[in-house]
Amino acid sequence: MAVLGPNRYGKAETRVVRVTRHGDAHRIKDLTVSTSLSGDMTEVHLSGDNSAVLPTDTQKNTVFAFAKKHGVGMIEDFALLLARHFADSQPAIHHARVAVEEHAWERNGAFGHSFVRSGREVRTCVAHHDGTRSWVVSGLRDLVVLNTTNSEFWGFARDEYTTLPETRDRVLATAVDAAWRHADASQDWDKTYENARGALLAAFADTYSLSLQQTLYAMGTRVLAECPGVCEVRLSLPNKHHFLVDLAPFGLDNDGEVFFAADRPYGLIEGTVLREDAPAAGPAWE
Numbered sequence: 001m002a003v004l005g006p007n008r009y010g011k012a013e014t015r016v017v018r019v020t021r022h023g024d025a026h027r028i029k030d031l032t033v034s035t036s037l038s039g040d041m042t043e044v045h046l047s048g049d050n051s052a053v054l055p056t057d058t059q060k061n062t063v064f065a066f067a068k069k070h071g072v073g074m075i076e077d078f079a080l081l082l083a084r085h086f087a088d089s090q091p092a093i094h095h096a097r098v099a100v101e102e103h104a105w106e107r108n109g110a111f112g113h114s115f116v117r118s119g120r121e122v123r124t125c126v127a128h129h130d131g132t133r134s135w136v137v138s139g140l141r142d143l144v145v146l147n148t149t150n151s152e153f154w155g156f157a158r159d160e161y162t163t164l165p166e167t168r169d170r171v172l173a174t175a176v177d178a179a180w181r182h183a184d185a186s187q188d189w190d191k192t193y194e195n196a197r198g199a200l201l202a203a204f205a206d207t208y209s210l211s212l213q214q215t216l217y218a219m220g221t222r223v224l225a226e227c228p229g230v231c232e233v234r235l236s237l238p239n240k241h242h243f244l245v246d247l248a249p250f251g252l253d254n255d256g257e258v259f260f261a262a263d264r265p266y267g268l269i270e271g272t273v274l275r276e277d278a279p280a281a282g283p284a285w286e
């Protein structure tokens with residue numbers, strides 16, 4: 001006998017751009033929004049009775065309608081608004097998860113109406129609401145950073161397959177993917193974002209690194225130190241290897257000047273740093 005296990009459904013990656021016009025000075029917010037609902041969904045799976053199913057098309061429409069009606073400020077507020085709407089307005093929906101990514105644009109010169117997509121990282125959040133409680137995890141991805149020195153890697157375990165030379169000076173580069181769990185769902189999201197981003201960058205730059213793992217822990221610890229409302233930080237750091245190119249065949253030396261920036265494979269260093277007294281996570285990360 002088969003039984004239905006955990007399930008959820010929603011509209012993934014609705015792309016919405018909200019323009020706000022103040023005379024000739026326009027603003028844009030460019031988001032990717034993914035909704036995911038769960039609740040009394042046994043019948044639709046077992047018998048095809050759709051009466052509890054708020055269509056994913058409706059969910060997508062709601063994203064656009066809310067962008068118009070409520071505007072888009074901080075993405076955490078927009079995500080919470082949507083999550084609360086779905087969980088509170090549909091009797092069959094007991095839990096709503098809304099994930100938002102924000103793509104940054106900058107002004108193109110002095111023109112009020114012209115923008116250039118910025119090379120900045122993508123800002124992210126996931127908000128949950130279960131009809132009573134809300135949880136928010138904020139973060140960023142693709143924050144690409146590189147140190148040209150102050151990184152070593154040696155003293156590692158060896159076996160018959162180890163060929164990696166030890167290094168006392170290497171390039172250390174990564175694309176930071178970070179998420180931080182808020183202790184409660186009423187924070188100054190923008191302020192925390194800037195503090196967390198600043199902490200990640202500062203810790204990456206000023207940690208004398210003996211491994212990317214050590215740098216990861218320093219970065220997570222720094223976010224907790226700078227952001228009192230954050231109780232847990234998760235980091236995923238690809239080690240973007242930079243290999244010194246052998247220029248000897250060309251009669252040239254290479255004293256840490258020319259590197260091959262390898263694409264793949266890459267080391268992937270992942271870890272969590274949390275306060276000793278961090279409250280239980282609930283479904284925040286899912």
Ligand SMILES: O=c1[nH]c(=O)c2[nH]c(=O)[nH]c2[nH]1
Nearest residue numbers: 153164210211212213239267
């Ligand atoms: O910082 C590093 N951590 C590792 O675990 C590792 N493994 C490896 O081959 N290079 C590195 N660098």
